[in-house]
Structure formats: C-alpha cells, structure tokens
Amino acid sequence: MRDAQARVTRLEDYRPPAYLIEKTRLHFHLDDEVTRVESRLTMRRNPAAGSEPEPLQLHGAELELIALEINGEPLSKKQYTISGEELIIDTVPESFELHCVTQIRPQDNHALEGLYRSSSMYCTQCEAEGFRKITYFLDRPDVMSLFEVTVDADKAKYPVLLSNGNLIQSEDLARGRHRAVWEDPFPKPAYLFALVAGDLVSLDDSFTTCSGNEVELKIWVEEKDLNKCDHAMDSLKRSMRWDEEVYGREYDLNIFNIVAVDDFNMGAMENKSLNIFNTSCVLARPETQTDAAFQRVEAVVAHEYFHNWSGNRVTCRDWFQLSLKEGFTVFRDSEFSADMGSPTVKRVEDVSLLRSVQFAEDAGPMAHPVRPDSYMEISNFYTITIYEKGAEVVRMIRNLLGPEKFRAGSDLYFERHDGQAVTCDDFVNAMETAGGIDLTQFRRWYSQSGTPQLTVSGEWDATAQTFTLDVSQSCPPTPGQKEKLPFHIPLAMALLGANGAIPLILNGEALGDETVLDVTEETQQFVFENVTEAPVPSLLRGFSAPVKLIYDYSAAQLRHLITADSDGFCRWDAVQQLAIRELAKMMTADAAGEAPVLGSELMDAFGELIADTQSDPAMIGLMLRLPSESYLAEQWQPAEPLRIHRVREAARLQIAERHFSALLDCYQRLQSDAPWAATSEQIAARSLKNTALHYLTCTGDAVARDLAVAQYAAAGNMTDRLSALNALIHSEFEQEAADAAADFYQRFENESLVVNQWLQAQAAMPSAAAFDRVQELQQHPAYDERNPNKVRALIGGFCNLNPVNFHREDGAGYRFLAGQVIRLDDSNPQLAARLLTPLTRWRNFAAPVSEKMQAELRNIAARPELSSDVYEVVNKSLAAL
Numbered sequence: 001m002r003d004a005q006a007r008v009t010r011l012e013d014y015r016p017p018a019y020l021i022e023k024t025r026l027h028f029h030l031d032d033e034v035t036r037v038e039s040r041l042t043m044r045r046n047p048a049a050g051s052e053p054e055p056l057q058l059h060g061a062e063l064e065l066i067a068l069e070i071n072g073e074p075l076s077k078k079q080y081t082i083s084g085e086e087l088i089i090d091t092v093p094e095s096f097e098l099h100c101v102t103q104i105r106p107q108d109n110h111a112l113e114g115l116y117r118s119s120s121m122y123c124t125q126c127e128a129e130g131f132r133k134i135t136y137f138l139d140r141p142d143v144m145s146l147f148e149v150t151v152d153a154d155k156a157k158y159p160v161l162l163s164n165g166n167l168i169q170s171e172d173l174a175r176g177r178h179r180a181v182w183e184d185p186f187p188k189p190a191y192l193f194a195l196v197a198g199d200l201v202s203l204d205d206s207f208t209t210c211s212g213n214e215v216e217l218k219i220w221v222e223e224k225d226l227n228k229c230d231h232a233m234d235s236l237k238r239s240m241r242w243d244e245e246v247y248g249r250e251y252d253l254n255i256f257n258i259v260a261v262d263d264f265n266m267g268a269m270e271n272k273s274l275n276i277f278n279t280s281c282v283l284a285r286p287e288t289q290t291d292a293a294f295q296r297v298e299a300v301v302a303h304e305y306f307h308n309w310s311g312n313r314v315t316c317r318d319w320f321q322l323s324l325k326e327g328f329t330v331f332r333d334s335e336f337s338a339d340m341g342s343p344t345v346k347r348v349e350d351v352s353l354l355r356s357v358q359f360a361e362d363a364g365p366m367a368h369p370v371r372p373d374s375y376m377e378i379s380n381f382y383t384i385t386i387y388e389k390g391a392e393v394v395r396m397i398r399n400l401l402g403p404e405k406f407r408a409g410s411d412l413y414f415e416r417h418d419g420q421a422v423t424c425d426d427f428v429n430a431m432e433t434a435g436g437i438d439l440t441q442f443r444r445w446y447s448q449s450g451t452p453q454l455t456v457s458g459e460w461d462a463t464a465q466t467f468t469l470d471v472s473q474s475c476p477p478t479p480g481q482k483e484k485l486p487f488h489i490p491l492a493m494a495l496l497g498a499n500g501a502i503p504l505i506l507n508g509e510a511l512g513d514e515t516v517l518d519v520t521e522e523t524q525q526f527v528f529e530n531v532t533e534a535p536v537p538s539l540l541r542g543f544s545a546p547v548k549l550i551y552d553y554s555a556a557q558l559r560h561l562i563t564a565d566s567d568g569f570c571r572w573d574a575v576q577q578l579a580i581r582e583l584a585k586m587m588t589a590d591a592a593g594e595a596p597v598l599g600s601e602l603m604d605a606f607g608e609l610i611a612d613t614q615s616d617p618a619m620i621g622l623m624l625r626l627p628s629e630s631y632l633a634e635q636w637q638p639a640e641p642l643r644i645h646r647v648r649e650a651a652r653l654q655i656a657e658r659h660f661s662a663l664l665d666c667y668q669r670l671q672s673d674a675p676w677a678a679t680s681e682q683i684a685a686r687s688l689k690n691t692a693l694h695y696l697t698c699t700g701d702a703v704a705r706d707l708a709v710a711q712y713a714a715a716g717n718m719t720d721r722l723s724a725l726n727a728l729i730h731s732e733f734e735q736e737a738a739d740a741a742a743d744f745y746q747r748f749e750n751e752s753l754v755v756n757q758w759l760q761a762q763a764a765m766p767s768a769a770a771f772d773r774v775q776e777l778q779q780h781p782a783y784d785e786r787n788p789n790k791v792r793a794l795i796g797g798f799c800n801l802n803p804v805n806f807h808r809e810d811g812a813g814y815r816f817l818a819g820q821v822i823r824l825d826d827s828n829p830q831l832a833a834r835l836l837t838p839l840t841r842w843r844n845f846a847a848p849v850s851e852k853m854q855a856e857l858r859n860i861a862a863r864p865e866l867s868s869d870v871y872e873v874v875n876k877s878l879a880a881l
Contacts, residue, residue, distance in 0.1 A: 121198025194271030270307030327390020344568030763797030
C-alpha cells in the first residue's frame with residue numbers, strides 16, 4: 001500500500017471532535033499553474049470532548065504548506081508536525097483563529113477528489129474526504145461550520161465563479177482577474193463544500209415556495225449543452241413542489257444552482273445550494289438520451305434536491321451513519337419517481353436492482369450492515385447496501401407505522417435535529433416516538449449484514465376452514481458475523497381464491513383483504529379463519545421486506561398469481577419464479593447432453609402476456625424479460641456462466657419462435673407517429689415495443705431484420721434508435737449491426753454521452769468478437785480512461801453486462817479486468833476499486849473459473865503500491881469467511 005499499513009476505522013472508537021470550527025473563511029487564488037488556498041478558521045475547544053487539553057489534529061492530503069499562524073503569530077516547524085494525512089499542533093489556546101496557506105495543483109488531480117479540473121472548468125467533489133485535498137481542516141461530518149468563500153480567477157477564462165449559499169460581493173481586479181464572495185448562512189461539514197469556476201452559461205427559471213419565497217433556479221453547463229437542460233429544470237421544480245406537499249419541506253435559500261460536469265466519479269453531489277452533477281444525470285434531449293436516461297435525470301435531480309433536508313440540514317455524525325442520509329433520501333426519491341410515473345413499474349425496477357446486485361453484495365466478501373462496524377477506505381462503502389437496502393429499511397418502517405405516522409416521524413426527526421449531525425438511532429427514535437411502536441428488534445436491520453431468508457409453507461384445512469401459514473426465518477453467515485439474531489420482518493400478504501382476494505380473519509380479528517404480519521421469531525405460525533376454499537397465498541406484497549422468500553408454489557399456483565393477483569410485484573415475481581424453475585430444468589437437460597426445451601407452463605404464460613392489451617405495457621414488458629444471466633448465476637451455485645448463457649439464449653429463441661406472430665402484432669400495434677413525449681404512456685409503449693423487437697430479431701428472420709434496420713434508420717428518438725442498434729448487435733445480423741454501429745458513431749461523435757452508449761452497446765455484444773472489439777475501442781479517439789463515464793461504459797459494460805465473454809474459458813477476461821484495475825489505481829483509486837466487483841464473486845463459480853478469478857486477485861494483491869481502496873476490496877475478497 002501507499003500508506004505504511006492498512007488502517008481500520010471502527011464505529012466503537014468514535015469520539016466527539018476535540019475542537020469545533022465556528023467560522024471558516026476561504027480564499028482561493030485560482031491559477032493554471034498552481035492554486036493558492038488561504039483559510040482562516042475560528043476555532044474553540046469542544047466541551048463535549050472532555051476537560052483535558054488535546055493536540056489539534058487537522059486532516060490534509062497532497063498539500064504544500066506555505067504558512068501557518070495562530071492568532072496572527074507564525075508557527076515554526078518545531079511547533080507542528082505533518083504525519084501521513086494529519087497536521088498536528090501540540091498546544092493551542094481554548095479559542096483561536098488558525099490561518100493556513102496551502103498550494104495545490106487541480107490540473108494534476110486525476111482522482112477527481114477535492115478541487116480538480118474537468119475540461120476547462122474547476123470543480124470540487126469533497127464527499128467523503130476530499131476537502132482535505134484542498135486545505136488542512138477537521139474533515140469529519142460532525143464538525144459543522146459557517147463558510148464564507150472568496151474566489152479570484154482570470155475573468156476571460158472563468159467568468160462564472162460559484163460556491164455555496166448567497167453571492168454577497170463581486171468585483172473586477174487588476175490584470176484581467178475578478179472576484180466573487182459567497183456566504184452560506186447554514187452551518188455544514190466540509191464534505192458539503194463546493195466551488196465551480198468556468199466559462200458556463202445557465203438555463204434560468206424560478207420557483208415560488210409554499211410560503212411565497214421566490215427562489216432563483218440556475219442550471220450551469222457549457223454553451224453546447226444549454227438545449228439539453230429543460231427536463232432537468234422541470235424535474236427540479238416538480239421535486240421542490242413534491243417535497244413541500246409530501247414532507248412539508250420548503251427550500252431555505254433564495255438561489256439553487258446545478259452544474260453539469262463531464263468528469264465525475266459519482267452521479268451527483270448534494271452540496272448545499274450548489275449541486276454538482278455528472279453530465280449523464282442532468283443533460284437530456286429525446287434525440288440523444290433514452291427514456292431510461294430521462295427517468296434517471298428526474299430521479300437524480302430529485303435525490304440531490306431532497307438531500308437539502310435529509311442530508312444537509314440534518315447530516316450524519318460519522319461515516320458509519322452514511323445510510324442515515326442516503327437510505328432515507330433514496331426512499332424519498334423512489335416514492336417521488338413512483339408518483340411521477342407508474343408505482344408498480346418503479347417498484348419492480350427497484351426490486352430487480354436490489355435482488356440482482358445488492359443480494360449478491362450481501363452474499364459476497366464485501367458484505368456489510370446498513371450501518372457498518374468498520375472500514376478501511378470510506379469510498380468503498382458508497383454501496384448498494386448503504387443506498388438501496390438502506391432505503392428498504394426506511395420503507396419497512398413506513399410499512400410498520402403507516403403513511404400518517406411515518407410523516408409525523410419524519411417531521412419530528414427534522415424538528416429535533418435541524419442543524420445537527422446525528423445517527424441512525426436518532427432517526428429510528430423519532431419514528432418510535434411518533435409511531436408509538438417499539439423498534440428495538442427492528443434495529444438489527446442496521447447492525448446485521450446479509451439477506452434474511454423466509455421459508456413459508458401453507459396448509460388449508462377444509463373441515464376447519466382454516467389456512468395455516470408456517471413461517472421461519474434465517475440469515476446466512478457473513479464476514480465478521482457468523483451468528484444472526486431474528487429480524488423484525490414485515491410480511492405483507494393476502495389469500496387469493498378463485499374469484500379474488502379472500503377476507504382475512506386472524507385471531508378473531510377481521511383484517512380486510514390484505515395485512516402485514518410481524519415476523520419476529522425464528523419460527524411462527526399464523527392461522528387464518530373462515531377460509532372456505534383452498535387459497536393461493538400472495539406473499540411479500542409490494543416486496544415488503546428485502547428478503548429471499550421460499551414457498552413451494554405449484555406451476556398452477558404461479559399461473560394464478562400471474563393472472564389474478566392485484567399486486568404488480570407479486571405478478572412479476574411469479575413470472576420470475578416460473579422462469580427460474582423452467583430454466584433450471586433446461587440446465588439439467590443441457591448438462592446431461594440433451595436438448596434444453598422450455599416447458600409449456602412458461603411458454604403459455606408468455607403467450608398470454610404478449611396478447612394482453614389491457615395491462616400496463618411497461619409491466620408486460622418487464623414480465624416478458626427472462627431473469628438476467630448474472631441473477632441466474634446467483635441462484636445456481638457453483639455457477640456455470642457459459643451454460644447459463646447457452647440455456648437462456650435457447651429459451652429466448654424458443655419463446656420468440658413460438659410467439660413470433662403475436663410478438664409481431666404487438667410490435668406493430670405499439671408503433672406510433674405521435675410526437676415524442678416523456679409521458680408514462682409513451683414510455684410504456686416504447687418499452688414493450690422494443691422488448692418485442694429484441695425477441696423478434698433473435699430468430700434470425702428476415703422480417704425481424706428489416707424491422708430493426710428500418711426502426712434504426714427512421715427513429716425520431718434515442719430510445720428507439722438505441723434499442724434497434726442493440727437488437728441488431730444481439731442478433732446474427734452481423735453486417736447490419738456493424739453498419740448501424742458505424743452510422744451511430746458518425747451521427748453522434750460530438751455527443752459525449754451518446755458515445756458512451758455506443759461504447760457500452762459494443763462492450764455488451766455476445767459475439768466472440770466482443771473481447772477484441774473492447775480492446776480496439778480502448779485505442780479509439782472517443783475513449784478516455786481519465787473520464788469515469790467512458791471507463792464505466794466500456795470496461796464496466798464488458799465485465800458486468802457481457803458474462804459470456806468476460807467468463808471466457810481461457811481466463812482472458814479476468815486478466816483484462818485485473819490489468820485495467822492496476823492501470824487505473826494510480827490515477828483514480830475509487831473507480832478502480834468499483835470496477836473490481838465482478839472478480840470478487842469468484843466463490844460463486846465452479847472450478848476452474850473460480851481458480852482463474854482468484855489468480856487475478858492475487859496478482860493485484862501482489863502489487864506493492866496499491867491504494868487503500870483497491871487493497872481493501874482485494875484482501876477482503878481473498879480472505880476466508
């Protein structure tokens with residue numbers, strides 16, 4: 001490692017900061033050669049830290065210290081020491097002003113943390129610990145300070161100078177420079193600091209809050225992108241209104257800025273009043289972005305705006321509490337997206353992500369609780385567990401309390417802790433108080449890792465007219481947690497009869513058509529009364545808890561859920577269960593050397609879905625998609641990725657051939673000449689239409705080929721054009737696919753975000769030529785390994801979206817990924833560590849696949865200069881459970 005040894009930070013070691021910073025004054029002198037940063041910190045001892053004086057320990061990394069003073073008196077080198085990422089001053093007064101001058105070189109900062117250059121602009125990314133790359137500071141979230149920021153820069157090169165809060169002064173200086181002074185009236189930790197300087201233009205609008213305050217809204221971009229901001233602006237205004245109406249949260253300043261940045265490690269950052277966005281999460285036009293991209297822009301804009309309260313006004317005490325802000329805010333943005341579109345489709349999409357990615361994380365070497373116990377590198381814990389599982393934990397609280405008490409709990413949480421840095425327990429305490437409920441056992445969702453499994457069986461007694469549900473729960477061992485205590489699991493359920501839901505009566509109490517059972521013991525029994533027919537239980541409705549559910553449904557029962565259940569998630573899940581069951585039979589046949597043939601149950605179910613013209617087309621499209629190869633690999637371990645690919649493709653082809661005419665009718669029925677709009681109705685129609693097209697083209701039929709070629713050529717929006725390109729790439733029409741890919745690049749070579757889609761489409765193509773093509777594209781002028789979006793599209797696209805080629809028998813895919821990680825680790829450790837995920841799954845695969853994956857992890861581990869980011873992931877991946 002670059003550090004002398006791996007350092008582990010533990011939750012149990014948390015101590016309040018010894019010093020507080022009441023006021024922070026920063027002065028940036030931006031220059032293309034070297035940037036000088038002056039800080040003046042008004043500090044005092046923290047009475048909560050104890051009575052004994054302690055040394056002042058400031059954080060700093062990659063800084064050149066120019067001057068250091070306390071109360072105007074310069075400090076000699078004997079009065080302080082610099083060790084690693086700490087500047088230590090042994091003796092300081094009870095209260096004082098610390099003046100510090102540092103020099104940094106943003107243009108050489110390729111890790112994209114702290115202050116860096118993206119294209120021609122300066123920008124910042126300080127979460128989690130990037131601020132220490134700007135100046136020496138108490139860079140921890142529980143140190144909240146008022147900030148005043150002065151920025152000087154060349155006016156011709158950087159006419160726009162932005163920071164947090166309100167602009168209180170601007171003036172021209174000598175030698176063509178100018179100055180802006182910003183003041184933020186709300187205290188914040190350093191991770192929420194932001195600065196942007198560049199030659200930018202803005203889309204301007206305004207919003208009137210519920211109390212009549214007029215808020216100036218600005219989205220800042222390079223001039224070429226100004227025509228791609230309307231959707232983001234509309235999304236921002238919808239978010240602001242929704243947060244007022246649903247949570248009672250009003251915006252608290254007179255200006256709200258968003259800046260789009262090309263080079264960004266994350267999706268976006270919620271810096272107070274100055275959100276900095278990856279361009280992929282703010283720019284959207286129908287000609288260049290897909291429906292999914294439009295939906296992502298809306299969701300991310302909402303997420304970052306909602307952080308103004310759930311993250312900024314109330315922030316986390318330490319990084320172990322990261323899900324306090326992220327889980328709560330993901331839940332909020334998910335509910336917003338559901339309200340803006342189809343709640344059922346949104347729920348299924350969220351569950352698909354959780355079950356295919358987060359469940360895999362829970363079962364892997366990097367498994368950790370929603371509130372981790374320790375970390376070596378905090379950047380590695382910006383995970384789907386913290387975000388998505390954390391959101392599910394909040395959702396479960398809402399399910400247990402009900403909407404009204406949950407809203408009362410959120411109001412109480414904000415009222416109690418406004419302006420504070422708090423913990424997950426503080427959030428749960430507010431919910432307990434408002435809901436009048438004991439959540440002691442529920443807190444295990446924050447402290448225990450792993451995915452619980454619910455095993456359920458049901459028995460109908462015709463004589464007694466009862467239906468008994470026997471429920472047991474368990475949770476497998478995870479790193480550092482071999483034994484698990486029972487969780488409090490809300491199990492939403494209903495009983496379906498031949499003609500609809502059966503009224504539920506439990507312990508003599510009428511519960512309506514559905515209820516939520518509190519599963520709190522290892523084994524429990526629930527006996528429902530007055531059940532006059534054999535029911536089909538509809539379990540985990542709405543995916544009421546992030547668990548694996550085991551129930552031995554018959555094929556007929558699954559078909560009944562598919563056609564009769566009113567819960568959209570349960571309908572979709574029944575299709576998934578039926579598909580996994582039938583694909584498993586095909587796997588067995590293939591392993592025995594027999595032709596894998598898809599069973600009639602799933603084939604007939606798909607026929608009914610294709611013919612369904614009454615249901616939401618977007619839901620039908622989701623139900624027609626077979627489980628992904630990566631998800632199937634999680635179900636069948638030790639996994640055989642090449643066999644999974646072969647069997648899944650065989651099933652897809654058989655479905656397409658059997659239902660070709662119906663799929664063609666579906667495709668033609670959904671064709672439309674109406675002008676493009678981002679409405680839920682149009683998005684749903686395009687989704688199902690393009691699902692049908694993918695099935696049709698896999699047959700190799702000339703009619704399907706001509707449809708795809710014609711759709712590509714005539715498409716008036718990126719959704720249809722990219723779908724046609726992908727359909728061709730995933731078919732046997734190699735020449736048509738190559739022609740379309742070449743045309744696509746010629747059309748959009750000046751649109752960076754569209755080029756990313758072009759890179760990813762080719763990286764994911766299943767043909768044997770994909771591996772060579774990915775390596776060729778690394779030399780293409782469109783590819784830049786310093787840009788995280790490009791790396792994620794090409795390298796991440798190949799390793800995550802192309803299992804048949806990543807898992808080549810010769811192990812070349814694994815060697816390729818290991819080489820990319822090593823290359824990137826020197827410049828962008830965060831990105832390198834996140835790319836590693838596919839190799840960390842080596843335990844899921846049979847030999848010799850697992851052995852080859854391990855070998856590449858060991859090759860990485862043997863490197864003497866690994867970053868702490870990569871070191872932690874590799875070593876945890878190789879360690880025994």
